[in-house]
Amino acid sequence: MYKYIVCIGSNYNRTENLAFARQKLTEQFSPIYRAPELETEPLFFKNPALFSNQVIMFFSDKDEELVKRMLKDIELASGRLPEDKKEEKVCLDIDILLYDDKIIKPEDWEREYVQQSLSALYSSLSIK
Numbered sequence: 001m002y003k004y005i006v007c008i009g010s011n012y013n014r015t016e017n018l019a020f021a022r023q024k025l026t027e028q029f030s031p032i033y034r035a036p037e038l039e040t041e042p043l044f045f046k047n048p049a050l051f052s053n054q055v056i057m058f059f060s061d062k063d064e065e066l067v068k069r070m071l072k073d074i075e076l077a078s079g080r081l082p083e084d085k086k087e088e089k090v091c092l093d094i095d096i097l098l099y100d101d102k103i104i105k106p107e108d109w110e111r112e113y114v115q116q117s118l119s120a121l122y123s124s125l126s127i128k
Contacts, residue, residue, distance in 0.1 A: 001059045001060065001061055002059065002060055002061070002062070002063070002064075002099060002100040003057065003058075003059055003098065003099075003100055003101065004029070004057065004058050004059070004060060004067060004096060004098065004099055005055060005056070005057045005096075005097045005098035005118070006025075006055070006056050006057075006058075006071065006094055006095060006096050006097060007053055007054070007055050007056075007094070007095050007097055007108065007114060007117075008021045008022075008025075008053065008054050008056060008092065008093070008094050009051050009052065009053040009054075009090065009092075009093045009094075009095075010051065010052055010090055010091060010092050010093070011042065011045075011049040011050065011051045011052075011088075011089065011090045012049065012084075012089045012090060012091050013091065014050075014051070014052035015052070017078050017091055017092045018037060018052050018054055018092075020074075020077075020078050020092070021074060021078065021092055021094060022034065022054075022056070024074045024077070025056060025058065025074070028070060028074075029058035029059075029060050030058075031058070032056050032057070032058045033056065033057045033058065033121060033124075033125060034054055034055070034056045034057075034121070035054060035055040035056070035117035035118065035120045035121040035124075036054070036117070036120055037052055037053070037054045038052070038053050038054070038113050038116065038117060039051070039052055039053075040052075040053055040113050042088070045088040046088065049088075049089075051090070053113055053114075053117070054117070055097070055114060055117035055118060055121055057121060064096065064099045064100075064104075067096065067099075068096060071094040071096070072094075074092070074094060075091070075092050075093065075094055078091045078092035079091045079092075080092055080093075095108060097109050097114065
């Protein structure tokens with residue numbers, strides 16, 4: 001079994017889209033373990049819409065490439081469209097931050113809200 005830590009985020013219909021992501025992740029990777037949802041300022045957008053972000057951990061026997069495709073399918077099912085990028089509209093973004101103890105996105109991993117979420121997640125699971 002591989003350990004995955006992903007971050008889900010949205011700046012459009014945030015509550016609904018994060019709930020949708022959690023539902024789909026639970027259906028495909030149950031059980032999931034989640035940190036509290038956090039509201040963050042946009043990092044690289046001119047669009048001032050706030051983001052809701054959440055760090056989620058799950059375990060799967062599926063390899064990284066298959067899980068990436070599954071996560072992409074969830075994004076598309078949420079209504080994410082290629083043309084949304086121009087408007088800086090993010091229905092749903094799901095990024096693998098860690099795969100089997102290998103940090104996939106070091107820049108994202110180091111973000112304050114991710115580290116805060118990881119601390120809360122690990123505390124809730126009594127993991128050091």
